[in-house]
Amino acid sequence: xxxxxxxxxxxxxxxxxxxxxxxxxxxxxxxxxxxxxxxxxxxxxxxxxxxxxxxxxxxxxxxxxxxxxxxxxxxxxxxxxxxxxxxxxxxxxxxxxxxxxxxxxxxxxxxxxxxxxxxxxxxxxxxxxxxxxxxxxxxxxxxxxxxxxxxxxxxxxxxxxxxxxxxxxxxxxxxxxxxxxxxxxxxxxxxxxxxxxxxxxxxxxxxxxxxxxxxxxxxxxxxxxxxxxxxxxxxxxxxxxxx
Amino acid sequence: xxxxxxxxxxxxxxxxxxxxxxxxxxxxxxxxxxxxxxxxxxxxxxxxxxxxxxxxxxxxxxxxxxxxxxxxxxxxxxxxxxxxxxxxxxxxxxxxxxxxxxxxxxxxxxxxxxxxxxxxxxxxxxxxxxxxxxxxxxxxxxxxxxxxxxxxxxxxxxxxxxxxxxxxxxxxxxxxxxxxxxxxxxxxxxxxxxxxxxxxxxxxxxxxxxxxxxxxxxxxxxxxxxxxxxxxxxxxxxxxxxxxxxxxxxxxxxxxxxxxxxxxxxxxxxxxxxxxxxxxxx
Numbered sequence: 024x025x026x027x028x029x030x031x032x033x034x035x036x037x038x039x040x041x042x043x044x045x046x047x048x049x050x051x052x053x054x055x056x057x058x059x060x061x062x063x064x065x066x067x068x069x070x071x072x073x074x075x076x077x078x079x080x081x082x083x084x085x086x087x088x089x090x091x092x093x094x095x096x097x098x099x100x101x102x103x104x105x106x107x108x109x110x111x112x113x114x115x116x117x118x119x120x121x122x123x124x125x126x127x128x129x130x131x132x133x134x135x136x137x138x139x140x141x142x143x144x145x146x147x148x149x150x151x152x153x154x155x156x157x158x159x160x161x162x163x164x165x166x167x168x169x170x171x172x173x174x175x176x177x178x179x180x181x182x183x184x185x186x187x188x189x190x191x192x193x194x195x196x197x198x199x200x201x202x203x204x205x206x207x208x209x210x211x212x213x214x215x216x217x218x219x220x221x222x223x224x225x226x227x228x229x230x231x232x233x234x235x236x237x238x239x240x241x242x243x244x245x246x247x248x249x250x251x252x253x254x255x256x257x258x259x260x261x262x263x264x265x266x
Numbered sequence: 267x268x269x270x271x272x273x274x275x276x277x278x279x280x281x282x283x284x285x286x287x288x289x290x291x292x293x294x295x296x297x298x299x300x301x302x303x304x305x306x307x308x309x310x311x312x313x314x315x316x317x318x319x320x321x322x323x324x325x326x327x328x329x330x331x332x333x334x335x336x337x338x339x340x341x342x343x344x345x346x347x348x349x350x351x352x353x354x355x356x357x358x359x360x361x362x363x364x365x366x367x368x369x370x371x372x373x374x375x376x377x378x379x380x381x382x383x384x385x386x387x388x389x390x391x392x393x394x395x396x397x398x399x400x401x402x403x404x405x406x407x408x409x410x411x412x413x414x415x416x417x418x419x420x421x422x423x424x425x426x427x428x429x430x431x432x433x434x435x436x437x438x439x440x441x442x443x444x445x446x447x448x449x450x451x452x453x454x455x456x457x458x459x460x461x462x463x464x465x466x467x468x469x470x471x472x473x474x475x476x477x478x479x480x481x482x483x484x485x486x487x488x489x490x491x492x493x494x495x496x497x498x499x500x501x502x503x504x505x506x507x508x509x510x511x512x513x514x515x516x517x518x519x520x521x522x523x524x525x526x527x528x529x530x531x532x533x534x535x536x537x538x539x540x541x542x543x544x545x546x547x548x
Contacts, residue, residue: 110423
């Protein structure tokens with residue numbers, strides 16, 4: 024059985040590629056294959072022109088955010104957020120200050136010394152994001168990071184996430200939420216049901232017509248947004264008869 | 267509601283202790299034979315006071331405590347290090363498994379004669395017995411803990427391109443320390459047993475020595491009085507173990523997180539503790 028069908032995709036450096044598709048279409052498998060944390064039966068991943076092998080060190084500068092925050096339960100929130108910097112080398116005062124300001128940005132000030140067990144699911148997920156982004160990755164893989172977050176927080180997180188990624192982090196973002204994909208994506212890839220194949224690809228020029236791209240609430244009110252939403256919805260229906 | 271339940275539990279426990287003591291005292295006073303074989307609570311209390319005043323009970327208590335704590339510490343440390351080291355190699359773990367299980371189930375007293383040959387009849391022999399009693403259970407528990415550390419946490423570090431050594435120090439060691447602490451608490455009894463056994467074989471001081479001497483003189487109440495010392499030690503050790511477990515997060519952080527991000531927390535913990543004990547004002 025194949026989780027993902029034959030497909031070919033490219034992500035421009037510094038862009039965010041959003042991948043939408045029905046449940047079980049192999050979105051997460053594709054993401055893990057791209058990140059090379061999972062072996063695949065055939066195919067290749069290239070990064071900046073070089074083949075991205077599991078064994079070599081090209082994985083350096085990569086970060087992964089999953090559906091569950093996976094915070095180390097014995098570490099405080101601040102210590103969890105600093106993990107990336109710690110792995111890279113010696114933790115300097117500058118790293119600590121940077122992490123603290125990121126935590127403040129995600130409204131986590133005052134909880135630095137709390138343990139993950141004392142946080143809500145949404146807060147823990149925000150820490151996982153700070154941990155990933157503050158390790159200053161050149162490649163960021165996100166597997167439905169906001170799926171467990173409540174409706175209102177999701178908008179706020181989307182807004183903050185977009186701001187933080189503007190620094191040029193190349194991101195592949197898997198989601199089943201069409202609105203999120205439209206708001207965050209520089210490009211959108213719509214996958215069919217299992218085994219996932221590309222049904223449609225929306226490029227930067229298709230998305231550049233959207234107004235208020237800095238604000239998820241305002242952006243989704245526009246007619247362009249609604250039209251795009253309908254198009255993607257139709258693509259999904261086309262790709263998966265049961266959807 | 268919760269306080270009411272706690273009160274009921276305390277009252278229930280006290281009632282049981284009182285009933286047992288009263289029946290014991292009454293039975294002892296009815297028959298000289300029973301009193302000889304089992305003593306009575308009043309006789310035991312009398313002997314306990316005599317031990318305290320005339321026989322320096324606290325010295326014997328400290329000797330046994332010293333042997334047991336040293337043995338427990340050595341056993342736990344060696345067991346934990348060996349158990350964690352096995353995480354590095356699945357093959358080595360598989361090879362070691364039957365030996366560890368076999369040695370772990372062997373009664374510690376079986377090794378006593380050879381311990382005398384190796385360590386003499388002094389303090390070292392009792393420490394060795396206490397360490398031997400605790401090392402294998404700790405070893406097995408720690409290895410189990412290391413294997414059971416969630417794969418999710420390991421994957422987070424793999425994603426960050428961490429080395430195997432970093433995964434070991436940042437995830438495996440801290441993730442298994444809870445198992446080490448809980449096995450240490452379970453092993454308190456074994457550590458005390460090891461020290462006690464050592465004192466039975468040969469000693470001039472210690473609670474085991476007191477019990478043996480009293481039993482050889484057919485002084486049953488004194489045996490019970492000395493045994494009370496063991497209970498006191500076990501309770502005190504368990505209390506300490508509980509305190510360590512309560513602060514296990516801090517201990518784990520001190521071992522696995524750079525000092526820069528835990529020293530502030532340690533300071534705030536110490537300040538809280540000092541203000542609670544009133545030492546901060548002095």
